[in-house]
Amino acid sequence: MYYNIKIKCDGCEFSLDSCNKEIVECEMDKYFATMFGASEEFKSQIKDVEIVNSDIKSIEDFKKMEAGQPEENKISESSSVNDAQVDFDINENVNTNPKIEDEVIEDKVQNIEEDNQKEALINEQADNGITESYCEPSEFVPAVETPYCPLEYSTFDFENEEKKVQNDEVIDALFALNKSSIAPLQDTENLNRKDEFEKINLDDDSSLQKNIDNDVKSFDVSEKTEVSLEDDIVLPEVNQPENNESCNVSSSTPLYPKITISNEQISQNNGGIDDLIAKVEQEINAIDISDSNEFNKVLLDNSNASKKTDFVVEEELVLGDDDIIDVSSDLDNKIKDEVIDNNELLLSESKEENQDLINEPTQMADNEEIIAQPQEETETKEITEEDNVNLTIDNQESENINQAKLDDIFSDDIKQVDENQADENQNENTTNILDELTNPVPSYEEYLEQLNGIIKKNNLLNNKKDKQPLKSDFKSENTDFKTYLANFKYSNLIDEFLICSYYIKNILKQNSFSMKTINSNLYASSGEIADLSVVNELINLGCIKTVEVEEKKQYTITPYGETYFISKFQS
Amino acid sequence: MPQYVFKMKKGELEIEFSSDDADFVEQQLEKWREEILKKHVQQD
Numbered sequence: 001m002y003y004n005i006k007i008k009c010d011g012c013e014f015s016l017d018s019c020n021k022e023i024v025e026c027e028m029d030k031y032f033a034t035m036f037g038a039s040e041e042f043k044s045q046i047k048d049v050e051i052v053n054s055d056i057k058s059i060e061d062f063k064k065m066e067a068g069q070p071e072e073n074k075i076s077e078s079s080s081v082n083d084a085q086v087d088f089d090i091n092e093n094v095n096t097n098p099k100i101e102d103e104v105i106e107d108k109v110q111n112i113e114e115d116n117q118k119e120a121l122i123n124e125q126a127d128n129g130i131t132e133s134y135c136e137p138s139e140f141v142p143a144v145e146t147p148y149c150p151l152e153y154s155t156f157d158f159e160n161e162e163k164k165v166q167n168d169e170v171i172d173a174l175f176a177l178n179k180s181s182i183a184p185l186q187d188t189e190n191l192n193r194k195d196e197f198e199k200i201n202l203d204d205d206s207s208l209q210k211n212i213d214n215d216v217k218s219f220d221v222s223e224k225t226e227v228s229l230e231d232d233i234v235l236p237e238v239n240q241p242e243n244n245e246s247c248n249v250s251s252s253t254p255l256y257p258k259i260t261i262s263n264e265q266i267s268q269n270n271g272g273i274d275d276l277i278a279k280v281e282q283e284i285n286a287i288d289i290s291d292s293n294e295f296n297k298v299l300l301d302n303s304n305a306s307k308k309t310d311f312v313v314e315e316e317l318v319l320g321d322d323d324i325i326d327v328s329s330d331l332d333n334k335i336k337d338e339v340i341d342n343n344e345l346l347l348s349e350s351k352e353e354n355q356d357l358i359n360e361p362t363q364m365a366d367n368e369e370i371i372a373q374p375q376e377e378t379e380t381k382e383i384t385e386e387d388n389v390n391l392t393i394d395n396q397e398s399e400n401i402n403q404a405k406l407d408d409i410f411s412d413d414i415k416q417v418d419e420n421q422a423d424e425n426q427n428e429n430t431t432n433i434l435d436e437l438t439n440p441v442p443s444y445e446e447y448l449e450q451l452n453g454i455i456k457k458n459n460l461l462n463n464k465k466d467k468q469p470l471k472s473d474f475k476s477e478n479t480d481f482k483t484y485l486a487n488f489k490y491s492n493l494i495d496e497f498l499i500c501s502y503y504i505k506n507i508l509k510q511n512s513f514s515m516k517t518i519n520s521n522l523y524a525s526s527g528e529i530a531d532l533s534v535v536n537e538l539i540n541l542g543c544i545k546t547v548e549v550e551e552k553k554q555y556t557i558t559p560y561g562e563t564y565f566i567s568k569f570q571s
Numbered sequence: 572m573p574q575y576v577f578k579m580k581k582g583e584l585e586i587e588f589s590s591d592d593a594d595f596v597e598q599q600l601e602k603w604r605e606e607i608l609k610k611h612v613q614q615d
Contacts, residue, residue, distance in 0.1 A: 003595070006587040021595055028588055032603055035581045039613075042606050 007031060479507065482525040488569045495568075496522060497530050498543055501557040502565045512547045512554040 003024035007014040018024050029046045032038060484503050490496050500521050504513045519529045535555065538544045543561030547554050557565075575596040576589040590596050 001592045001595075002590065003592065004587075004589045006585075006589075008585040008587075009583055021592065024588075024590075025595070025599065028586070028599060029602075031584075031586050032579070032606070035579065035584055035586070036607060036610065038606055039609060 005031075480524070481521040485525045490569075493522075493528055493530055494534055494537060496526060496528070497534050497538060498557070498561060498565055499569065500525075501538075501544055501555065502562060505557050505562075512549050512556040514552065514554050518555070 001019060001021065003016075003018050003021060005014075005016040005024055005027055016024065016027060026046060029038075029042070033043055033046070481500060481503055484507065485496065485499055488495075488499055490499060497518065500518050501513065503521070504510050504517065510517075515530070515535070522528055522530055535544070538561070539546070541561075541564075542558060543564055544555050545558050547556050572591045573593065574589060574591050575593060576587065577596065577600060578588075579586040588596070588599070
């Protein structure tokens with residue numbers, strides 16, 4: 001058996017391992033009593049046990065052992081809860097030993113007295129006008145630290161109180177010394193200036209102004225001298241413009257000549273510009289735009305001039321090599337001949353086509369223009385033969401014209417086809433209209449008779465086509481499944497099975513059916529027999545269910561199956 | 572051997588008790604529990 005107690009408080013940890021049950025019980029009861037404030041009965045029940053073989057008797061002892069201090073205030077574990085309570089109080093006030101505090105205060109007072117002696121020496125030196133021994137004022141400020149006094153140690157101590165009062169007196173004296181030591185630290189020159197300033201304040205404002213002016217002058221002079229001595233920079237003088245009429249731009253080292261522009265010159269210049277504008281306007285007005293020939297002449301002259309220049313350039317380029325000239329001339333002639341031949345061929349083809357079109361009896365009046373066009377093209381041919389200079393242009397034009405004519409011809413063909421189709425439709429319409437006009441309009445009675453006859457014919461046809469009985473007929477018990485099934489459009493055997501099951505329950509009034517009965521109906525109607533796959537699928541759908549009747553497995557349609565049947569086949 | 576650990580904490584003070592003596596732990600806890608109940612009854 002082992003027993004262990006660990007106590008943790010303020011970061012410290014106390015642990016007790018023991019094999020003695022009574023010791024552990026005693027310790028635990030003590031701490032429990034301190035923690036939760038046990039009753040007197042509980043306290044009285046705590047056993048008194050002496051710890052023999054243990055150096056650690058309390059938390060304080062444990063802390064001292066950790067710190068390496070000797071055990072001074074041994075508190076015996078003897079035995080009562082009150083002692084344990086005291087142990088805790090002492091533990092909380094470990095640093096509140098009054099002896100230690102007294103020593104600390106005495107040391108502080110000694111330091112203050114030493115500081116006082118130093119300050120007295122400094123003051124004596126200051127009174128003698130010695131300012132070299134200047135020290136920072138912060139050194140004179142004593143360390144104003146209140147002695148450590150914890151809250152628990154609140155008893156009034158006369159000795160410490162007297163020491164506190166002495167300390168306060170010393171501190172006040174030191175502050176007084178600091179104030180007096182400020183004056184000798186100041187600069188003597190500044191003091192003299194202060195005296196002068198006080199004197200000036202006493203005088204009137206004029207003297208004050210004079211003094212200020214003098215100060216400013218002296219300041220300027222000194223600054224100038226300093227600048228001239230330190231830097232060799234000479235600033236250029238800036239002249240303010242004296243006259244508003246002219247603006248003189250000048251500098252000590254001018255890069256450009258002086259420019260002087262007076263307002264008179266500006267006005268003169270402005271007048272010259274106005275004169276020029278007026279002259280231009282007059283010249284423009286003098287030009288007679290009404291005579292377009294002159295204008296065209298001017299344009300032609302300009303264009304000829306440009307052409308001439310181009311021609312000169314070409315000559316200069318071509319005259320360099322005679323062979324090239326010959327070749328180029330030959331090529332030109334060949335190209336011209338080929339163009340003429342092509343043109344003749346195109347003209348001949350167009351003529352043939354136009355003749356064909358003319359020969360057609362169904363030609364429209366537009367084609368007459370096409371017939372007349374070859375004559376014009378023959379004229380163009382004559383022109384091309386006469387003047388070869390404009391041959392290429394004429395050929396291009398003729399080609400374009402021929403192409404346009406061919407397009408027109410084809411488009412006319414297409415139009416003719418469309419017109420023929422339209423004519424056929426129109427003919428049909430006209431025949432209908434003529435028939436309507438020739439036949440007399442039937443009277444209202446005749447029209448009704450015709451309608452009745454049509455309705456009767458339709459009814460007869462329907463009766464022939466649909467031999468199915470009405471719903472009221474096939475819901476009777478006498479209707480067989482084949483006639484009943486003929487009223488429904490079903491697609492597969494599953495639907496047929498469902499219809500049959502509904503038929504058995506609602507028409508034949510049988511609650512259940514066997515596979516034999518349903519297959520006999522199905523076979524009689526459609527020649528098919530249902531197997532278990534169909535049954536299982538309908539069972540899975542919830543349309544039918546199995547029922548045991550006289551220890552035999554039978555099937556019946558479910559309410560869901562009936563609603564499904566109605567929604568699918570009778571809606 | 573089984574080990575029994577019991578911790579008490581109030582404020583910064585914490586007591587941890589561990590033992591393998593089941594009877595002792597049981598008695599001790601019972602004793603503390605009765606004491607705490609008594610104290611609460613007295614306060615009410």
